[in-house]
Amino acid sequence: MWGGVTIPLFHMIPKRMPPLRADGAREHLLSVTENGGFNGSETKIEVKDLTRSLDKGVKILQNVSLEIPKGKIMGIIGPSGSGKSTLLRALNRLWEPPSGTVFLDGTDITGVDVLELRRKVGMLFQLPVLFQGTVADNIRYGPQLKGKKLKDEQVYKLLTIADLDSSFLDKQGSELSVGQAQRVALARTLANQPEVLLLDEPTSALDPISTQNIEDVLVKLKSSGMTVVMVSHSIKQIQRIADVVCLVVGGQIVEVLSSQDLSKAKHPMAIRFLQLSS
Numbered sequence: 001m002w003g004g005v006t007i008p009l010f011h012m013i014p015k016r017m018p019p020l021r022a023d024g025a026r027e028h029l030l031s032v033t034e035n036g037g038f039n040g041s042e043t044k045i046e047v048k049d050l051t052r053s054l055d056k057g058v059k060i061l062q063n064v065s066l067e068i069p070k071g072k073i074m075g076i077i078g079p080s081g082s083g084k085s086t087l088l089r090a091l092n093r094l095w096e097p098p099s100g101t102v103f104l105d106g107t108d109i110t111g112v113d114v115l116e117l118r119r120k121v122g123m124l125f126q127l128p129v130l131f132q133g134t135v136a137d138n139i140r141y142g143p144q145l146k147g148k149k150l151k152d153e154q155v156y157k158l159l160t161i162a163d164l165d166s167s168f169l170d171k172q173g174s175e176l177s178v179g180q181a182q183r184v185a186l187a188r189t190l191a192n193q194p195e196v197l198l199l200d201e202p203t204s205a206l207d208p209i210s211t212q213n214i215e216d217v218l219v220k221l222k223s224s225g226m227t228v229v230m231v232s233h234s235i236k237q238i239q240r241i242a243d244v245v246c247l248v249v250g251g252q253i254v255e256v257l258s259s260q261d262l263s264k265a266k267h268p269m270a271i272r273f274l275q276l277s278s
């Protein structure tokens, strides 16, 4: 905590760094239990029996239940149109489930003020949309809504966490590349001190270097204790940064696996999807 704002400070952490194995690699502590829970982490978000139907009765999510581990990165993968974004958007009430419940730290999120919830559960989309004004204005926006004025050094710190330097502070959003704008959007989200970060294909419009920058930031945020849930079409990306993978097919979760265990998928649709994707 500094100057009234708590943000992850990378050099102070990582609290949760797993121990080194004899061969020097980091031990992967998280393992998925038979019923989709986890050994090695508490549950941050629990989704219970979530269904979303369209007007004509078509179900785009069907009785979905999922545990999302605290302080880890969960990747959500699956074919196009399978319901990944719909699932992600339920987690900060971008839609309200007519049936089913989402719990954040054990609390039903329908009972939480929606703006407060979206501070706790921040979100980045495929294409960043910056507000009119400078990069610094964008970063200041969230706290300002709550009557907090970030100090210059706080704004700068957030920018550096998102891996941009101070030369960006006075630039307008329109002067930035998509990759730079995505990192400003990330800094703006972090200004709200979220506990959970939802990302819907955040790097699909980015080049490999910008992608790596974002991935590096996400891994550091995880090391600071943040819970990250990311929809991605890139299996390689998921294998690079996710601890655990949730595979959605046809509006249902067909597998939840440790990212190191993708080859152990059992569901025929999951096996086929993973084969075609790798």
Ligand SMILES: Nc1ncnc2c1ncn2[C@@H]1O[C@H](COP(=O)(O)OP(=O)(O)OP(=O)(O)O)[C@@H](O)[C@H]1O
Pocket: 054, 060, 078, 079, 080, 081, 082, 083, 084, 085, 086, 087
């Ligand atoms: N508000 C809506 N009204 C009607 N149909 C919707 C709505 N939202 C989603 N759908 C449909 O629900 C299905 C799941 O959509 P969703 O965006 O969750 O899939 P996805 O797995 O994220 O897809 P993609 O990988 O292509 O982004 C799709 O068939 C989509 O057309």
